Amino acid sequence: MSTRISFILNGSRVTVDVEPWESLLDVIRKKLGLKGTKLAFCRGACGGCGACTVIIDGRAVYSSILPAYKVDGRNVITIEGLASPEGLHPLQEAFVEAGAIQCGFCTSGMLMSAKALLDENPDPSDDEIKDALRGNLCRCTGYVKIIEAIKLASKRMRRPAGGG
Amino acid sequence: MSGQVTGVVEVKEELKHISKEVPKYDSPEKVVGEARYLADVDMPGMLHAKILRSPYPHARILSIDTSKAERIPGVVAVITARDVKLNPIGFMKDNPPLKSNKVRSVRDEVAAVAAVDPEIAMEALDDIEVEYDPLPAVFDPLKALKPGAPLIHDEFGTNSVNLDFGFEAGDVEAALKAADVVVEGTYRTQYVAANPGDTMGALAWMDAHGVMNVMTNTQAPFLYQRWLAEALGLPGYRVRVVQPYIGGAFGRSLDVLPFDVIVAALAMKTRRPVKLQFTRAEELQNAPPKQPIIAMVKHGATKDGKLVARSVDLVIDSGPYVSWGVFDARVMQYTATGLYQVPFVNFKTKVVYTNNPYCGAQRSAGNSQITFALESNLEELAEELGMDPVEFRLKNANKPGTVTSQGAKITTCAMEEALREAAERIGWRGRRSAGPDRGIGFACYFHVGGGARIYRSDGCGAAVKIDDFGGVTVIVGGTEYGNGLDTSVQLIVAEELGIPLDRVKVYINGDTNIRLWDVGTHASRGTFVCGNAALHAAREARRQLLQGAAEFLDESSDDLDLKDGMIYSKKNYEKRMAYDKMIRRMHFFKGAKGTVVSTSYFYEPPSEEQDKHGYGNISAAYGFGCQSALVEVDRETGKVKVLKVVSAHDAGRVINPNGFKGQVHGGVMMGIGLALIEELKVSGGRVLNGVFEEYKMPRVVDVPEIIPVSVGEPDPAGPFGAKGMAESPIIPMAPAIANAIADAVGVRLRELPMSPERVWRALRAISSTR
Ligand code: FES
Ligand code: FES
Numbered sequence: 001m002s003t004r005i006s007f008i009l010n011g012s013r014v015t016v017d018v019e020p021w022e023s024l025l026d027v028i029r030k031k032l033g034l035k036g037t038k039l040a041f042c043r044g045a046c047g048g049c050g051a052c053t054v055i056i057d058g059r060a061v062y063s064s065i066l067p068a069y070k071v072d073g074r075n076v077i078t079i080e081g082l083a084s085p086e087g088l089h090p091l092q093e094a095f096v097e098a099g100a101i102q103c104g105f106c107t108s109g110m111l112m113s114a115k116a117l118l119d120e121n122p123d124p125s126d127d128e129i130k131d132a133l134r135g136n137l138c139r140c141t142g143y144v145k146i147i148e149a150i151k152l153a154s155k156r157m158r159r160p161a162g163g164g
Numbered sequence: 165m166s167g168q169v170t171g172v173v174e175v176k177e178e179l180k181h182i183s184k185e186v187p188k189y190d191s192p193e194k195v196v197g198e199a200r201y202l203a204d205v206d207m208p209g210m211l212h213a214k215i216l217r218s219p220y221p222h223a224r225i226l227s228i229d230t231s232k233a234e235r236i237p238g239v240v241a242v243i244t245a246r247d248v249k250l251n252p253i254g255f256m257k258d259n260p261p262l263k264s265n266k267v268r269s270v271r272d273e274v275a276a277v278a279a280v281d282p283e284i285a286m287e288a289l290d291d292i293e294v295e296y297d298p299l300p301a302v303f304d305p306l307k308a309l310k311p312g313a314p315l316i317h318d319e320f321g322t323n324s325v326n327l328d329f330g331f332e333a334g335d336v337e338a339a340l341k342a343a344d345v346v347v348e349g350t351y352r353t354q355y356v357a358a359n360p361g362d363t364m365g366a367l368a369w370m371d372a373h374g375v376m377n378v379m380t381n382t383q384a385p386f387l388y389q390r391w392l393a394e395a396l397g398l399p400g401y402r403v404r405v406v407q408p409y410i411g412g413a414f415g416r417s418l419d420v421l422p423f424d425v426i427v428a429a430l431a432m433k434t435r436r437p438v439k440l441q442f443t444r445a446e447e448l449q450n451a452p453p454k455q456p457i458i459a460m461v462k463h464g465a466t467k468d469g470k471l472v473a474r475s476v477d478l479v480i481d482s483g484p485y486v487s488w489g490v491f492d493a494r495v496m497q498y499t500a501t502g503l504y505q506v507p508f509v510n511f512k513t514k515v516v517y518t519n520n521p522y523c524g525a526q527r528s529a530g531n532s533q534i535t536f537a538l539e540s541n542l543e544e545l546a547e548e549l550g551m552d553p554v555e556f557r558l559k560n561a562n563k564p565g566t567v568t569s570q571g572a573k574i575t576t577c578a579m580e581e582a583l584r585e586a587a588e589r590i591g592w593r594g595r596r597s598a599g600p601d602r603g604i605g606f607a608c609y610f611h612v613g614g615g616a617r618i619y620r621s622d623g624c625g626a627a628v629k630i631d632d633f634g635g636v637t638v639i640v641g642g643t644e645y646g647n648g649l650d651t652s653v654q655l656i657v658a659e660e661l662g663i664p665l666d667r668v669k670v671y672i673n674g675d676t677n678i679r680l681w682d683v684g685t686h687a688s689r690g691t692f693v694c695g696n697a698a699l700h701a702a703r704e705a706r707r708q709l710l711q712g713a714a715e716f717l718d719e720s721s722d723d724l725d726l727k728d729g730m731i732y733s734k735k736n737y738e739k740r741m742a743y744d745k746m747i748r749r750m751h752f753f754k755g756a757k758g759t760v761v762s763t764s765y766f767y768e769p770p771s772e773e774q775d776k777h778g779y780g781n782i783s784a785a786y787g788f789g790c791q792s793a794l795v796e797v798d799r800e801t802g803k804v805k806v807l808k809v810v811s812a813h814d815a816g817r818v819i820n821p822n823g824f825k826g827q828v829h830g831g832v833m834m835g836i837g838l839a840l841i842e843e844l845k846v847s848g849g850r851v852l853n854g855v856f857e858e859y860k861m862p863r864v865v866d867v868p869e870i871i872p873v874s875v876g877e878p879d880p881a882g883p884f885g886a887k888g889m890a891e892s893p894i895i896p897m898a899p900a901i902a903n904a905i906a907d908a909v910g911v912r913l914r915e916l917p918m919s920p921e922r923v924w925r926a927l928r929a930i931s932s933t934r
């Protein structure tokens with residue numbers, strides 16, 4: 001029995017028919033064609049890897065294990081919605097600059113977790129950053145530069161343009 | 165926090181791009197989610213494949229009935245060994261892609277289905293009826309060698325694989341007898357999953373020219389082309405391989421596996437695109453893991469700590485088929501003869517067929533395993549001698565300008581400097597002085613740094629073309645899967661040409677029809693080998709450009725230079741022209757020859773294949789380094805926490821510091837996983853993680869302070885002096901941690917992973933004997 005749901009995706013309203021067992025990730029990737037969100041290390045096989053993280057009403061959520069119908073009426077942001085027409089989000093700039101990306105498979109999820117963190121806590125400590133990334137696996141970078149990138153972005157976002 | 169590359173070799177010439185912190189070449193598309201990986205690619209009319217594998221680790225196949233499955237709506241094709249003729253694959257050609265008479269592991273492929281969606285394909289597998297006659301199985305390589313053990317390949321009459329990786333230098337027995345101190349031990353390593361984000365897969369389609377096209381996340385597209393063609397019985401020119409963005413590989417994607425051949429066979433049969441990509445559970449069960457070893461190691465030394473002899477007896481469980489994993493033995497051999505100066509070495513191997521999973525190469529291809537055994541045993545020896553571990557290692561360290569007993573010609577080598585850095589930066593003050601329940605451990609490594617000639621050619625081709633606007637495209641045979649070869653190549657070409665970095669586009673991955681041959685990206689060879697290919701192609705482009713410019717600037721090309729995008733006379737700066745304008749002149753100017761600059765170069769490193777005794781200089785340069793680890797052991801739980809790691813590498817000149825640090829951080833964390841956390845639990849030939857339990861990998865909370873350090877001089881053979889280093893940081897991590905645990909609480913762990921349970925048991929064992 002499919003249900004018609006409607007939600008805000010990256011700022012625009014979308015309406016889509018979903019099956020009760022369909023994950024939000026599948027709907028985003030297969031029905032809505034946004035491939036930036038990844039299915040990676042887990043999907044019921046092993047613990048949360050976070051590659052599929054999206055932001056729902058401000059919170060970082062694993063889209064691979066969330067039934068799609070649950071986002072009816074809510075606000076969803078994926079990696080495709082992070083940059084604005086004016087340019088990249090400071091987190092994206094910082095990830096590129098700090099070398100926080102190797103294979104890139106975890107990147108979308110990392111960025112979503114990081115955005116949810118900075119939106120709520122603009123000046124996180126190292127431990128708070130680590131806590132926010134607890135549920136995100138990365139096999140390549142050893143996490144160090146991801147943490148550095150988040151700190152860099154946090155600094156820049158608190159001291160906008162012109163600040164040194 | 166850490167993150168600074170310290171002690172970077174001094175740059176004498178004025179270099180514009182090399183050794184600068186630049187973003188990874190492909191990070192712009194990755195950061196916006198636009199990079200398309202295999203999972204993101206669909207084709208119109210595409211079918212999905214699933215493979216039926218054996219439920220038994222060892223059984224005879226009596227009959228297969230696919231008729232019921234074929235009748236399911238949505239099923240387009242079902243194949244078994246009966247319907248398609250496929251040639252066996254692997255180094256010994258001992259692995260038929262579809263098994264006909266016998267299955268030898270639970271991975272063994274019996275049938276495959278292509279259907280309109282993966283769920284239907286899955287359902288159809290249930291309706292394939294196979295009758296088996298289960299056979300006794302053997303999972304312990306030592307038992308498999310005993311008379312009367314079940315034979316994995318009946319026709320061979322033995323489970324001993326006909327491959328000998330032995331090497332002997334001098335009379336080791338006599339030398340060990342004469343030694344003042346001899347220490348021996350047996351060390352074991354585990355199955356470890358490479359487990360990148362991107363699972364293994366292939367998307368195959370036959371085109372109108374009769375060419376089999378395969379999109380795959382392989383690391384070795386040209387070997388893939390050859391091996392797939394052989395398996396399908398097609399000429400190689402009728403196979404084309406395309407690589408999309410690849411989300412990590414770490415060595416496990418070097419073989420052509422049965423699934424690759426099966427997908428292609430289904431595409432041939434259905435004349436439609438067919439895709440198969442492993443789920444995570446399938447990846448853990450079927451992708452080749454790191455090769456486990458059992459190593460019996462003996463070292464002998466004089467009482468003042470000079471190594472005199474080493475013997476290594478190795479057992480390698482091949483599983484039922486010989487894959488790259490077994491060939492890890494070749495890397496281990498070079499470490500056995502090369503790590504430290506040891507005059508007499510005896511290296512013996514037994515490779516054994518069992519009903520376990522077969523393995524593959526994985527980051528350092530055996531070196532992390534053998535270095536765990538050697539460096540653990542050496543530490544035991546140093547303790548026995550009552551010597552400081554750093555002093556002991558310095559006494560035996562490799563030196564530049566030496567040749568190992570196996571013929572490895574060591575040109576540049578800064579192992580001593582690496583040791584000193586690792587000691588100083590970790591705060592070494594001698595044994596048992598790191599604080600209560602804390603300890604510090606050291607381990608060094610020896611690894612190839614200038615390619616690795618394990619195939620007849622270790623070369624790579626690159627081409628450079630310059631468009632009418634000064635845009636430069638470098639087409640390179642090497643593969644990018646996060647390793648950063650794209651960026652090294654970009655830096656090298658921009659530097660050599662003397663133009664801004666953003667003018668250089670790198671065509672990497674993509675199409676085997678377009679790229680020049682490369683053996684595959686493995687063995688830390690990308691920057692050195694493919695970098696050299698790109699360097700020479702760029703050098704020739706520069707020569708053509710200056711030669712063309714000579715005419716227009718009325719100057720001999722020897723007197724011209726190209727810097728910052730400007731071609732000018734070194735004698736008279738008035739004579740100059742922007743290089744892109746010059747390019748247009750050469751192409752379009754009235755009366756000009758109509759020149760378009762395009763070049764190609766195939767670089768074959770100056771190394772040698774091993775001779776029949778196993779002797780030979782297999783790499784054009786070698787990498788050295790040392791890692792130190794500070795750990796804390798919880799005596800109650802046995803849990804080991806790594807607090808700090810110093811990771812010092814002689815990688816020649818670090819041409820891409822961002823990439824260098826990234827490899828250090830990632831390799832150290834993978835090393836911590838290998839040492840303490842990770843294990844594919846294999847029981848009865850079956851992987852248990854992924855289905856019944858989680859496969860644990862290092863998470864952000866496991867990250868210690870990591871200090872990457874670069875030591876050494878530019879290497880004369882490397883592009884701008886670079887040596888390979890991408891695998892290095894994983895190599896000495898486990899023994900450094902094992903040695904740190906011994907320093908902290910006095911227990912010696914000889915088996916990986918050093919899980920809380922193992923540490924706790926070891927602690928209990930010493931407390932009960934006290
Ligand atoms: S794919 Fe959703 S948490 Fe891993
Ligand atoms: S960059 Fe490869 S998984 Fe994180």
